Amino acid sequence: MVATLRPKSGPPRSYRFPEFHEDVLPNGIRLVTAPVSKLPVVTVLVIVDAGSTNDPPGKEGVAALTAGILLEGTAKLDGAELTEKFEQLGTSVESGADWDSAFAKMTILSSRVEEATMLLGYVLSDPAFPEREVERLKGERLAEILQLETEPRGLADEKFSEFLYAPDSRYSKPDEGTTASVTALSRGDVDAFYRARYRSGLTTVVVAGDMSRDNARALISKAFANWPSGAAQDRQLVAAPKTVKRTLHIVDKADAPQSELRVGHVGLPRKNPDFFPTLVMNAVLGGLFGSRINLNLREVHGYTYGASSYYDWRRGPGPFVVSTAVQSEVTAPALREILNEIDRIRSARITDEELSLARDYLDGVFPIRYETTGAIASALATLIIYGLSPDYYSTYRENVRTVSVNAVLDAAQKHLHPDKLQTVVVGDAKSIRESVAELGLGDVQIHSS
Amino acid sequence: MRIPVETFHLDNGLLVTLSEDHTAPIVAVNLWYHVGSANEKAGRTGFAHLFEHMLFQGSAHVGSNEHFELIQRAGGTLNGSTWLERTNYFETVPSNELALVLWLEADRMGDLLPAMTQEKLDTQRDVVKNERRWAVDNQPYGTMLEKLQELVFPASHPFQHSLIGSMDDLSAASLDDIAQFFATYYTPDNAVLSIAGDFDGAETRRMVTEYFGPIPRGKGRPPLPSMSLPRVFGDRLREVVYDNVSLPRLFMAFRSPVFGSDGYYATSVAGAVLGMRKGSRLHRALVRERQIAADAGAFTFDLAKGADLLVVDVTARPEIPVAQLEEEVEREVDLMHREGVSKTELERALALIETDLVASLQSAGERADRLSMFATYFGQPDLINEQLDRYRAVTVEDVNGFAASQLGENNRASLLYLPRESVESETLLAAAAGAT
Numbered sequence: 001m002v003a004t005l006r007p008k009s010g011p012p013r014s015y016r017f018p019e020f021h022e023d024v025l026p027n028g029i030r031l032v033t034a035p036v037s038k039l040p041v042v043t044v045l046v047i048v049d050a051g052s053t054n055d056p057p058g059k060e061g062v063a064a065l066t067a068g069i070l071l072e073g074t075a076k077l078d079g080a081e082l083t084e085k086f087e088q089l090g091t092s093v094e095s096g097a098d099w100d101s102a103f104a105k106m107t108i109l110s111s112r113v114e115e116a117t118m119l120l121g122y123v124l125s126d127p128a129f130p131e132r133e134v135e136r137l138k139g140e141r142l143a144e145i146l147q148l149e150t151e152p153r154g155l156a157d158e159k160f161s162e163f164l165y166a167p168d169s170r171y172s173k174p175d176e177g178t179t180a181s182v183t184a185l186s187r188g189d190v191d192a193f194y195r196a197r198y199r200s201g202l203t204t205v206v207v208a209g210d211m212s213r214d215n216a217r218a219l220i221s222k223a224f225a226n227w228p229s230g231a232a233q234d235r236q237l238v239a240a241p242k243t244v245k246r247t248l249h250i251v252d253k254a255d256a257p258q259s260e261l262r263v264g265h266v267g268l269p270r271k272n273p274d275f276f277p278t279l280v281m282n283a284v285l286g287g288l289f290g291s292r293i294n295l296n297l298r299e300v301h302g303y304t305y306g307a308s309s310y311y312d313w314r315r316g317p318g319p320f321v322v323s324t325a326v327q328s329e330v331t332a333p334a335l336r337e338i339l340n341e342i343d344r345i346r347s348a349r350i351t352d353e354e355l356s357l358a359r360d361y362l363d364g365v366f367p368i369r370y371e372t373t374g375a376i377a378s379a380l381a382t383l384i385i386y387g388l389s390p391d392y393y394s395t396y397r398e399n400v401r402t403v404s405v406n407a408v409l410d411a412a413q414k415h416l417h418p419d420k421l422q423t424v425v426v427g428d429a430k431s432i433r434e435s436v437a438e439l440g441l442g443d444v445q446i447h448s449s
Numbered sequence: 450m451r452i453p454v455e456t457f458h459l460d461n462g463l464l465v466t467l468s469e470d471h472t473a474p475i476v477a478v479n480l481w482y483h484v485g486s487a488n489e490k491a492g493r494t495g496f497a498h499l500f501e502h503m504l505f506q507g508s509a510h511v512g513s514n515e516h517f518e519l520i521q522r523a524g525g526t527l528n529g530s531t532w533l534e535r536t537n538y539f540e541t542v543p544s545n546e547l548a549l550v551l552w553l554e555a556d557r558m559g560d561l562l563p564a565m566t567q568e569k570l571d572t573q574r575d576v577v578k579n580e581r582r583w584a585v586d587n588q589p590y591g592t593m594l595e596k597l598q599e600l601v602f603p604a605s606h607p608f609q610h611s612l613i614g615s616m617d618d619l620s621a622a623s624l625d626d627i628a629q630f631f632a633t634y635y636t637p638d639n640a641v642l643s644i645a646g647d648f649d650g651a652e653t654r655r656m657v658t659e660y661f662g663p664i665p666r667g668k669g670r671p672p673l674p675s676m677s678l679p680r681v682f683g684d685r686l687r688e689v690v691y692d693n694v695s696l697p698r699l700f701m702a703f704r705s706p707v708f709g710s711d712g713y714y715a716t717s718v719a720g721a722v723l724g725m726r727k728g729s730r731l732h733r734a735l736v737r738e739r740q741i742a743a744d745a746g747a748f749t750f751d752l753a754k755g756a757d758l759l760v761v762d763v764t765a766r767p768e769i770p771v772a773q774l775e776e777e778v779e780r781e782v783d784l785m786h787r788e789g790v791s792k793t794e795l796e797r798a799l800a801l802i803e804t805d806l807v808a809s810l811q812s813a814g815e816r817a818d819r820l821s822m823f824a825t826y827f828g829q830p831d832l833i834n835e836q837l838d839r840y841r842a843v844t845v846e847d848v849n850g851f852a853a854s855q856l857g858e859n860n861r862a863s864l865l866y867l868p869r870e871s872v873e874s875e876t877l878l879a880a881a882a883g884a885t
Contacts, residue, residue: 003552003555006549013647084728109803140766146696147695147743150693150868152588304576367543370473371811
């Protein structure tokens with residue numbers, strides 16, 4: 001009854017990543033504009049080289065707190081008034097910091113973008129950091145840390161970083177800080193961090209959407225006219241591993257119905273010559289639904305709802321990690337399958353079918369990633385933050401398509417390190433301890449959660 | 450802003466909606482089946498969702514897991530989801546792969562059963578049980594949806610039971626159940642197919658007719674038991690759950706007018722005034738000013754039958770007594786119930802809702818999903834273009850009318866999560882009290 005022959009693909013239509021332009025404004029701010037007029041919306045994204053890797057030792061979390069509190073008051077308007085003004089214009093500004101950048105982002109109808117951007121420029125240029133709001137946001141962060149104690153996924157991620165990196169590495173502590181470091185932060189720390197790093201030489205504004213390059217240039221020049229000039233040195237990043245020996249950490253959660261698993265090691269920086277082969281290699285290993293790890297753990301064994309692997313791309317070497325949650329009873333066999341898959345992709349070439357699945361997916365899905373002004377703005381910010389070439393997006397698909405099975409094998413042998421694997425299990429130590437200890441995952445350390 | 454909408458029926462009853470947009474070589478296909486957990490029979494909670502998993506296990510001409518592979522190989526994204534009233538399946542692909550997607554969807558709508566085996570069912574049952582452990586049992590507040598359903602709907606009501614299902618019911622599901630559910634609900638006359646993005650209208654109609662046309666119409670679906678519900682709960686409902694959580698969290702639900710009605714839009718605006726973003730009343734009062742909450746928000750279930758739910762969601766800051774949390778949330782709700790909202794608050798809510806709506810329609814997948822939703826619930830996909838006008842038509846009086854009639858004490862259901870340790874401290878207190 002139904003047509004039995006699978007239809008063939010039609011001729012592909014060409015696609016180009018939205019055209020964009022780079023300007024430097026008179027006061028030194030970089031401006032990147034991508035006029036896209038599909039719908040009457042614009043995204044304005046301000047990025048400042050003031051991410052968490054610039055937190056001074058002992059003040060972990062100050063970058064995130066500073067970015068988080070930017071919109072909480074100026075000399076003339078308090079946080080509630082500012083929030084009300086933006087929201088009356090139909091937008092809210094999301095601000096924060098990750099490892100490599102601080103950001104403030106809003107998406108708004110183009111009819112209201114000028115008024116909102118003028119307000120945004122004014123607020124970011126003259127934040128008051130009211131004492132009361134500093135203390136409130138610290139309190140909210142402390143509540144978040146407390147919540148992690150009962151949230152196995154977040155807890156596993158956090159413990160994995162802690163066990164992965166040397167104690168003096170900024171990456172060993174959460175980007176938003178620990179209970180001790182956040183408690184100790186003061187308004188003065190925030191103010192000092194802001195004055196040191198929120199400067200034109202470290203700032204880029206991205207405008208993507210229904211606005212021309214000329215209009216964006218005029219608007220941003222006016223809105224950010226009072227942005228302080230200058231630059232600052234980056235803090236030296238330590239990203240050494242805590243140990244090069246396999247270690248197995250069990251974070252005890254009595255009677256947990258599942259074990260949250262994290263298996264991996266220190267990965268490699270975002271900007272590296274093997275980026276594309278490593279991307280394709282990871283897609284085959286654990287990056288796709290049809291990847292080896294997911295098919296093995298989920299579809300063959302039914303151990304889990306999902307399993308994946310990824311490189312957490314940062315300026316410095318972020319983690320490589322295999323991540324899943326499995327029924328407690330199968331913790332040991334699931335870990336064994338993960339180890340087998342890491343070994344297997346290093347010991348023999350992947351098949352042509354596997355290569356084409358990964359390549360065709362990454363190539364084909366490219367246009368689907370940039371449907372919205374928000375996604376386009378974030379993609380352009382990535383270029384700036386990681387110092388990628390301006391033709392990165394126009395050559396991306398070609399770079400993916402030319403990865404070979406040999407390049408994948410090289411990447412696996414070079415960038416996967418089974419001998420250095422660190423394993424974290426958040427689960428019921430009593431019932432799993434014995435079976436997982438036999439896997440050769442290194443010394444077993446048991447932690448209370 | 451209007452998006453183009455074209456609609457037609459196939460002879461077998463399949464409702465098809467098309468919305469062209471050639472700005473990028475992308476097309477989204479979205480299929481809604483008008484079946485959800487509400488249609489499950491007794492002893493088979495979780496079946497609609499388990500069935501959704503089985504739809505990715507192959508069909509007459511598609512191998513196990515091949516659906517996922519073919520779409521990803523084509524450079525597409527895909528998934529499915531199950532809700533109380535519907536199940537949907539969706540793909541976004543490069544536009545030259547539209548035929549493949551239509552063919553895959555038609556193959557599983559027309560000819561699923563030859564691919565179903567006991568082994569696949571057993572594996573997916575394990576996967577779903579692990580999904581339950583992951584999303585519900587081993588996740589703080591993860592039981593919220595099923596606890597809330599149980600609290601606010603009467604025992605016989607189709608919305609009352611768990612969507613993810615109980616472990617026992619999942620264990621009981623059989624291949625016979627699969628065959629029966631498929632024949633009853635996965636029929637063209639119980640589905641809506643929406644296509645949005647870069648495609649040729651005439652060619653697409655031809656393909657849809659070729660692939661879906663031969664699938665026979667269903668034999669009709671059993672009627673649901675009565676869905677209708679009184680306008681308010683009548684009593685105050687309250688349940689306390691001691692769970693493995695760090696902070697107390699209160700979900701307070703109000704019965705509200707069904708999705709799509711005028712009353713729904715007023716409810717939605719009331720919800721936005723209460724809990725949408727940082728300028729909302731709850732955030733401003735409880736998070737910013739009084740600092741007793743770590744977070745506050747509000748949302749609606751968007752149920753199109755019986756009655757909808759508006760839910761307020763507030764998490765306590767550490768050290769805040771739970772009685773204070775409850776009191777202060779009640780106080781905010783009382784205030785809106787008694788005094789209503791201001792014009793300024795209404796305008797803030799509408800401005801935010803408008804931006805979100807326009808921004809979300811940038812995505813082809815989102816357009817297709819909304820077309821399917823309006824077509825499935827109301828037979829009118831072009832309601833997608835009326836949403837904004839419906840919101841703009843909401844007046845202060847409409848919101849105040851809702852607040853006066855449905856935020857009162859006779860229409861509040863509180864689901865309160867407390868850290869498990871507090872049971873022990875309460876027991877100790879009780880023991881201490883008993884000893885004196």
